[in-house]
Amino acid sequence: MQFIDSHCHLDFDVFADDIDQVLITAEKAGVSSFVLPAISRGYWPRLIEFQKKTSQSHIALGLHPYFIEQHTKDDLLKLEQMLRDCAVVAVGECGIDSHCPQLELQQYFFLKHIELANKYKKPLIVHHRQSHHLILQCFKQVKPLYGGVIHAFSGSLQDAKKYISLGFSLGAGGVLTYQRAKKTRGVFQQIDLNHIVLETDAPDMPLFGKQGQRNEPANLVETAKVLAELRGCELEHIAQSTTHNCHRIFGI
Template identity: 50%
Template sequence: MHFIDTHCHLDFAEFGDELDLHIRDAAGLGITEFVVPGITLAQSKSLLDFKQRYHQCHIAFGLHPYFLSSDSKKAMEQLWQQAQLHRESLSAIGECGIDAKCDHLVLQQTLFIEHIQLANTLALPLIVHHRQSHHLIAQAFKSVKPQYGGVIHAFSGSVQQAKYYVDMGFKLGMGGTITYPRAQKTRAVIKALPLTSFVLETDAPSMPLNGFQGQPNLPKRLFDVFEHFSSLRDESKQAIAHQLYSSSCALFSI
C-alpha cells in the first residue's frame, strides 16, 4: 500500500536535523510522497530549495490567515509574481483560507479570493484552511468559483457542508482529529460520503493524534490516521488505500 500525506509542514524547525529520519520512518510504512504548503511569502519562496533537497515533497505557495498583517496585500502581489514564475514547481496554491479566530477578517476574505483567482489562473488546486468560517468560504466561492478543486484542510463540519465542498470539486482532508472520541461529527462524514471524497493528512508537526498530545506530530502517523479512517469504512483496507492514493495523485498531479 502507498500513501501520500497531503498536508504537512516538513520544513518547520521542529524537525531540525531529524527530518531525514522521519521521512525514512514514513517510507517504511508506505508513505512516500508529501505535500508541503506555503504559509508566508518568505517561507513559500524557501520551499523551492526545500523541494530540490527533498524530491518526494510537492509544494504550494500561499499566505496562511494566521500570519497576515497590514503588509499582506504587497506580499500577495509578490506571491502572484513568484507563483507565475515558478508555476512548474507548484502542485497547489495555499495554505490559504479564512479563520474567524484570527485578526484582519476583512483582509482575509479579500486575499482568499485573490488566492482563488491565482489558482484559477495557474490551473492549480487550492489548499483551504478554515475555522468557524464555512459560511465565509462559501461566500468567497460564490464570488469566484474555484475551477480546479483542492482540499479542505482538516475538515470539520456537517455532512451537508461536506457534500457542498465535494460538489464544488474539493476533497476533504482527514487527519489526527478523527482519532479523538469527540470527533463524532467528522466520523459521521467519513461514513456518509463516497470514498472518492477524501484524502489523508497529518499537518505535522501540528495536530497530534489522540495519545500523542503535547508531542510534535510525525509524518509516519499518517498510517495511524489511515487505520482509524479504515475502521469507519466498509471497503477493504487495500481498496481504501488505493483510492486515497489515486485521489491524491490526481488532485496534485503527482
C-alpha cells in the same frame, strides 16, 4: 501499500535536526510522498529549497490567515510571479479563520488566492475555522475552477456536500482518531471515498494518545486505519483511493 501525506510542514524548524530520519520513518510506514503548503512569504524560498532536496515532496505556495497582519499586497504580486515560475502543485494554504483578526481583509486575500488558482490552473488548499459560511460566500463570488482540498475538514455533512459539489476533496487528519469527534467521523464515514485525502498537518494536530508530541507523516497510517475501520473496508482500499485522489487533485 503506499500513502501520500497531503498536508504537512516538514520545512518547519522543529524538523531541521532530524528530517532525514523523519523521511526514513515515513517511508518505512509506507508514506512515500508529501505535499507541503506554505504559511507566509518568508517560507516560500525554504519550501522551494526543500523540494529540490527531497524528490518525494511537492509544494504549495500561499498566505495563511493566521498571519493576516503580516501579509501585504506586494506578497500577492510575488505569489503570482512564483506561481508562474516555480513547480507548485497548489495554492495555499489560504482561507479564513474566524479566530484571527481582520475578517474582511482575510476575505480579500482569500478571494485573491482563488483568482490566482484559477489563472494558473491550480487547486486550492483551504484552511477553515468556524468559517464555512464565509468560505462558501467567497466561492460564490469567485468560483474555484480547479477544486482542491478543505484542510482538516470538520463540519456538517451538508457543508461537506457543498464543498464536494464545488470539486473539493476533504482532508482527513488526526482528529479522526478521537472518539469524541463524532460529527467529523460521521462525515468521513458517509462521503464518497473519491473525495477524501489523508493528511497529518505535522508537526501539529497530534493523534489520540500522542498529545503533546510532535506529529510526523508516519502517523498518517494510524488515521488511515481508523478511516478503514469507520468505513468497514480494507486498509489497502483506503491507501489506493486516497493516493489516487492526490494524483488527480495535485497532478503528482
